[in-house]
Amino acid sequence: MSNFLFTPTHEWASVSKDSDGTTIVTMGLTDYALELLTDLVFIDLPTVGDAVTAGEQCGEIESVKAVSGINSPATGEVVEVNEELANSLDPMTSDPFGAGWICKIKVSDEASLSALLDEATYRATCHEEH
């Protein structure tokens, strides 16, 4: 999990470079978030081409009980979306950091990543919440 970064609102971000050197962030929801939500019923995925801003809502996840916003961990443009999730939300709970990914963002503002937390810091905030 060394290349995973986190938001205080329970999104994860995995940062990589594509062939022409632009920064790509793959994002999803953390195991802790999914544990809190339980009973997932619906996801409102971002759309390819959406302009997203770090810390602002880019989608919605819905459980039996409630609707929660999904916040973007980076500022940029959505370039790929995990359409599989529209059919089944199971990958999110079974493999939150892998097959349960939500979307990929082409980062336009590298500085927007500086607010992300490393895993130890993130886990500590979860602990405080609990």
Add this chain to the structure above:
Amino acid sequence: MRTPLYENHVRLGAKMVDFAGWDMPVQFSTIIAEHNAVRTAGGLVDVSHMGRLRFEGPGAAEFLSSTLTRRVCDMSLGQVRYSLVTNKQGFVLDDVLLGYYLNDFGQPYYMLVVNAGNHDKIVKWIKAHLTEEIAMAPGKEVIFNDMSSVWAMIAVQGPNSLELLQPLVDVDLKSMRYYRGSQCRFLHPCAQRQGGIVSRTGYTGEDGFEITLGAGIASKFWDVLVEMGKPLGVIPTGLGCRDTLRLEAGMPLYGHELSESINPIEAGLGSACYLDGYDFPGRDALKKIAQEPLTRTRVGLEILGKRPAREGCKLFVNDEEVGYVTSGSPSPTLGKNIAMGYVKTEFAEPDTALTVDIRGNKAEAKVVPLPFYKRAKK
């Protein structure tokens, strides 16, 4: 605030949330698993956060008849009635259950169970109406006591609830009819020879019982129920599934389908109002409302599409706003998205096609009869 079962819930790893000022378990495992357990086997629910108000004395029946929308004077021992409390304008202050029982000394009393969120308001309302003159009227005295923290209450709901509970009480549950109850003794050493109430009531659409017992023995008794429930598939359940269960059963929830801006007639609860008997606050207003055509009506809705509608979503017919959703959720039993809401009465017929605006997304919906779910009669 915490119920006498708070520590039990924490020990079982429940997810605790605030509900009307109470630290309550919303779920122990998942809402869907708990929901399904209640429909197929059984669930235990801590409902001690609700208010329990006791009325005694020769004037109790008359006082309650002049406070509640239902008649009380003709209730026989062991009867339970669903009623409303309305204000002078006929709006709903609370929906309540009233039971009529005997205490350990053979004296009759009434127990009024009120919603947790309305407890303070109803106690205030009762105190305002139970003036010293009324309470002390010679030969018609009324003694009112708030027993909410003295007694706890546990709901045992689901098809296996009778099998679980029968060995623990000294009354024959099989012959107890729906909306009946009785004083009872609890047949377990942990109950310390105390008695309580068992009634065949609930808020899930399943067969089930609610027991009222001393706050001091509730924690141990809950543990006994949890242990004895295991082989029967009866599990501790939270308020999360209580909400989805009652929604499937088409039962209104105060703060959603009922409020101080909704009258009982449009809520479909006209049968809980006896307008020709005792005068109670709101009776004259309700008489007038009952004679006028209804402007809006509570309906069941089925949402076509994957996204559930939620409280506050607006309903449209051809771009005309015709109503709003008061409760909405996926239905674990039916596998579709259901909701209740209010629509202009002309659109309340089953199969009426509507559009629901779910946070900017339009979805098709249709009016369906209530309840959504009815258990098969044995």
